[in-house]
Amino acid sequence: MGTVIPSPKSRLERSARLSTSRLYLCTDSRAKQNDLPDFLDEVLANGVDIVQLREKNLEAADELELLAVFAAACLKHGALLAVNDRADVAKASDADILHLGQRDLPSSVARAIIGPDVLIGLSSHSVEQALRASADPEADYFCVGPIWATPTKPGRPGIGLDPISTVARAGNAGPPDAQRRPWFAIGGVDQRTLDDVLAAGADRAVVVRVLTEATDPGQAAARIAAALSDAAALSDAAALSNAAALSNADSAANAGSGANVGNASASPSDRAAAR
Helix, strand or coil, X not given: CCXXXXXXXXXXXXXXXXXXXXXXXXXXXXXXXXXXXXXHHHHHCCCCCEEEECCXXXXXXXXXXXXXXXXXXXXXXXXXXXXXXXXXHHHHHCCCEEEECCCCCCHHHHHHHHCCCCEEEEEECCHHHHHHHHHCCCCCEEEECCCCCCXXXXXXXXXXXXXXHHHHHHHHCXXXXXXXXXXXXXXXXXXXXXXXXXXXXXXXXXXXXXXXXXXXXXXXHHHHHHHHHHHHHHHHHHHHHHHHHXXXXXXXXXXXXXXXXXXXXXXXXXXXXXX
């Protein structure tokens, strides 16, 4: 078995890297292409922030050997490594992230296994599940989807774009400086559908086939990463504008309240003179 490269990152460093992450890739071991190290190097050099090994029915030893290749690439590019489903493998590989589905271990049980430094991501397939994930004290991020049905999850219907819009609106509610969990749109996101996903309010995405089946994965990653970055910049600008508007409204309300208080404290004769 290959040697797993230990991650030097603390929870604080991992959380900081997650906060700036936009493009999340799930890929298999690329056994057919036999190009895993080169593929990872290409996509991570061109904008992929998080990479997850997603290959079912692997023995733990085989998964750890593959994760050593992923870990080396992530360490080189400052990216985050995610393990799918298995808390024991996440702990053994010293992964940055453990991603849990709706039918996997409860997040509290997973946390007891992996310890405090590994981040936890949760899948959600409805607005209700997304809102629960956003409030889960163990969750560091969550995914919403699949937007469209995909061969990656056969038999799971797409939920459409409306839940993406609803979650985006919920995330933008509240004080402008509130700390909100990052969330990613998932399921059928590619260069053809990306504009619709961004228009619905997402500015982070999980992708699969658009990169794993691309003729030029690096170029495809760079295009999607740039679009997500532009969407995030527009979202940040809108948030700053809303914050300024709220601040101005509060100032005006406070000024009006002060004037009313002052007028109320004046004597009847003073108020009459003012009229």
